[in-house]
Amino acid sequence: MTLDVGSLRDQALAAIDAAADLRALDEVRVSYLGKKGAVTGLLKQLGGMDPDSRKEAGRQINELKDRLESALGERKAGLQAAALEARLQAERVDVTLPAREEQVGRIHPVSQVTDEIIAIFADMGFAVAEGPDVEDDFHNFEALNLPKEHPARQMHDTFYLEAEQNGAPLLLRTHTSPVQIRTMLAGKPPFRIIAPGRTYRVDSDMTHTPMFHQVEGLLIDRRTHMGHLKGCLIDFVRSYFESDRIPVRFRPSYFPFTEPSAEMDIGCKRSQGELVVGEGSDWLEILGCGMVHPKVLRAVNLDPDEWQGFAFGMGIDRVAMLKYGIPDLRTFFEADLRWLKHYGFMPLDVPTLAGGLSR
Numbered sequence: 001m002t003l004d005v006g007s008l009r010d011q012a013l014a015a016i017d018a019a020a021d022l023r024a025l026d027e028v029r030v031s032y033l034g035k036k037g038a039v040t041g042l043l044k045q046l047g048g049m050d051p052d053s054r055k056e057a058g059r060q061i062n063e064l065k066d067r068l069e070s071a072l073g074e075r076k077a078g079l080q081a082a083a084l085e086a087r088l089q090a091e092r093v094d095v096t097l098p099a100r101e102e103q104v105g106r107i108h109p110v111s112q113v114t115d116e117i118i119a120i121f122a123d124m125g126f127a128v129a130e131g132p133d134v135e136d137d138f139h140n141f142e143a144l145n146l147p148k149e150h151p152a153r154q155m156h157d158t159f160y161l162e163a164e165q166n167g168a169p170l171l172l173r174t175h176t177s178p179v180q181i182r183t184m185l186a187g188k189p190p191f192r193i194i195a196p197g198r199t200y201r202v203d204s205d206m207t208h209t210p211m212f213h214q215v216e217g218l219l220i221d222r223r224t225h226m227g228h229l230k231g232c233l234i235d236f237v238r239s240y241f242e243s244d245r246i247p248v249r250f251r252p253s254y255f256p257f258t259e260p261s262a263e264m265d266i267g268c269k270r271s272q273g274e275l276v277v278g279e280g281s282d283w284l285e286i287l288g289c290g291m292v293h294p295k296v297l298r299a300v301n302l303d304p305d306e307w308q309g310f311a312f313g314m315g316i317d318r319v320a321m322l323k324y325g326i327p328d329l330r331t332f333f334e335a336d337l338r339w340l341k342h343y344g345f346m347p348l349d350v351p352t353l354a355g356g357l358s359r
């Protein structure tokens with residue numbers, strides 16, 4: 001009995017060659033080398049042969065098996081490479097296409113307004129400074145001329161922590177003013193910084209959230225006076241609200257860390273529950289400010305006869321609401337994506353004075 005190994009081989013090799021993809025190739029493999037495959041069928045015939053032809057036939061079948069296995073392997077590698085190539089072509093990314101804006105998320109109004117404020121003050125030569133959210137009594141109160149029994153401390157509704165330092169509990173900073181102290185203790189005058197960041201008070205209603213944002217400003221130099229403060233803040237407000245005609249006024253006020261102290265108001269109009277900034281005969285308070293108190297300067301080892309300066313503190317959330325007409329403060333912190341889509345800003349429109357703050 002002879003086996004027609006040769007024609008089976010040619011037939012199998014043609015089928016391997018013709019397999020158009022990996023699945024078809026595997027079907028070819030099974031039909032020849034699988035349990036019920038043609039080559040396996042040949043092996044089963046060996047049993048009925050005489051010893052000499054069995055030996056010869058066995059050798060031929062094994063050769064055929066090897067040949068087919070290596071042809072299958074080659075074809076498989078070829079098909080895999082072709083599939084990869086096709087996928088690379090299909091998934092090619094054109095990096096020169098403009099970004100699809102609707103898919104990149106939005107910048108939160110607090111971040112946007114913080115960037116706008118930084119852009120304006122950076123242009124006037126102010127650097128950004130930072131301090132920790134967890135503060136100690138010295139930086140948050142004592143050095144700012146708010147000693148232990150000072151009545152103004154009660155207005156701060158402080159969150160106290162269990163941890164203590166030097167016998168006094170640590171706390172969540174109630175304002176960004178402690179960054180003034182940290183900046184002056186860490187460096188040498190002159191100073192010109194703004195410090196935006198989170199602040200905390202035990203307070204929660206329509207217009208107050210337990211966490212909110214402030215920006216602190218500090219300028220210390222020789223011969224600084226109230227005129228510098230007014231000029232700087234008037235420039236700021238007009239840049240921020242993007243209008244040169246915003247009416248402003250400074251009202252005498254009281255803060256322990258400044259003397260004299262003032263609050264700055266901007267002109268506005270209130271009608272039928274709506275608020276329009278920059279026109280009308282009403283006033284709206286937007287920040288506190290003043291000349292840095294000599295006691296504060298002494299607390300950071302500066303001689304008040306040599307160095308003077310001004311400071312200010314402003315609520316970021318509040319000026320964001322005013323500029324962008326956002327009615328409810330609490331919505332800022334609800335993480336509602338629909339709200340963010342409505343009030344948020346495009347990440348690629350970075351606010352600059354040259355390019356426009358808010359477009």
Ligand code: DAH
Pocket residue numbers: 174175176177216217255257258287288289290311312313314
């Ligand atoms: N720290 C004050 C507050 O949280 C705001 C403030 C007022 C800051 C006057 C100042 C300033 O630097 O001069 O209410």
